[in-house]
Amino acid sequence: MKFGRKNKRHFNLKYFSAQRKALCINLVLFLKQIDMDKFFFLKKWQRAWVLFAVVIFLFFTSQVSAQTVESLNVKLNEQSDENQQLSRLFSALNPSVYAENGELKVFGDGAPVVAFAAPGSFSLLSSDNEAFSSVRLLKITVSDAEQLSGNLNLGQMGSFEALEYVVVVFAYDACGNNSEQCLAGLVQNLVTAREDVAVYYQLSIPN
Numbered sequence: 001m002k003f004g005r006k007n008k009r010h011f012n013l014k015y016f017s018a019q020r021k022a023l024c025i026n027l028v029l030f031l032k033q034i035d036m037d038k039f040f041f042l043k044k045w046q047r048a049w050v051l052f053a054v055v056i057f058l059f060f061t062s063q064v065s066a067q068t069v070e071s072l073n074v075k076l077n078e079q080s081d082e083n084q085q086l087s088r089l090f091s092a093l094n095p096s097v098y099a100e101n102g103e104l105k106v107f108g109d110g111a112p113v114v115a116f117a118a119p120g121s122f123s124l125l126s127s128d129n130e131a132f133s134s135v136r137l138l139k140i141t142v143s144d145a146e147q148l149s150g151n152l153n154l155g156q157m158g159s160f161e162a163l164e165y166v167v168v169v170f171a172y173d174a175c176g177n178n179s180e181q182c183l184a185g186l187v188q189n190l191v192t193a194r195e196d197v198a199v200y201y202q203l204s205i206p207n
Contacts, residue, residue, distance in 0.1 A: 069184040072167055072200035086165060089114055089137040097131045099124040106131050114139065115160075119147040119190065125157055132159035140168045140191070148186060154194035166191060166199045173205060 076087050088094075095108030099121040106112055111134035117125055118141055125132070138160070142148065154166065168187045175182040183201040193199055 069187045069199050069201060071180060071183075072202040075200060086137070089165065090139070090167060097135065104129060104131060113137065113162075116141070118143065119150040119152070122150050122152045125152065125160075127159070129159050132157070133161050135160055136162050137165040137167065138163060140166065141171055142168060142174070142186075142190070143171045145172075145174065148190055151190060151192060153192040154197055155192065163194075163197050166197055168199070168201045170201065170203050171205060174203070178203065178205070 072090070076083055093108070094114045095110045095112045096106070096114045096116060097112040098105045098107070099115065099117040102121075102124070104124060112131055113134055113136050115125070115132065115135045115138045117138065125138070140152070154160075154163070157163070168183075168190060170183060170186075174186060180201070180203050183203065187199060187201045191199055
């Protein structure tokens, strides 16, 4: 199938991340419950071992949740089947759902595969709505700096079962001098990532 390899990669990421977390948690529980009198050489350092296990757990957790944000333009310059489908979702005319002015509007024939929103409508995206279940790409348009005060947690968007991509489009000169240098950092503050969803940014200032 066309998307089998991508879905398998996402499944493996989730599986191994869960396994690493479980291993660290079990290590902490083991060290707390172990009878140190039987292992006198460890007794003196019990607290140190527990602390070490906690540090390892936090390290793995941070690695799993670490968010990589890329330039959409740079990504689409790379030739691949996946990038072609991303380009079609982002640029072509697709069945879509719009979150705006406190309500949802659906356009096109068939189930929506693209969702459009501004930061002011983030609360709508966390609602339970069937229109979100088939959405594969979420496009967020940021029009001014005041909109950057919000945050969208992708992990709380339970209805977005098919979501693969998030693209944050900056419709104003956020970094100055038409630079894209600061955009990745702005996106990381605006969007809390989900490990199975790719996040991109684009600078697109209307003429």
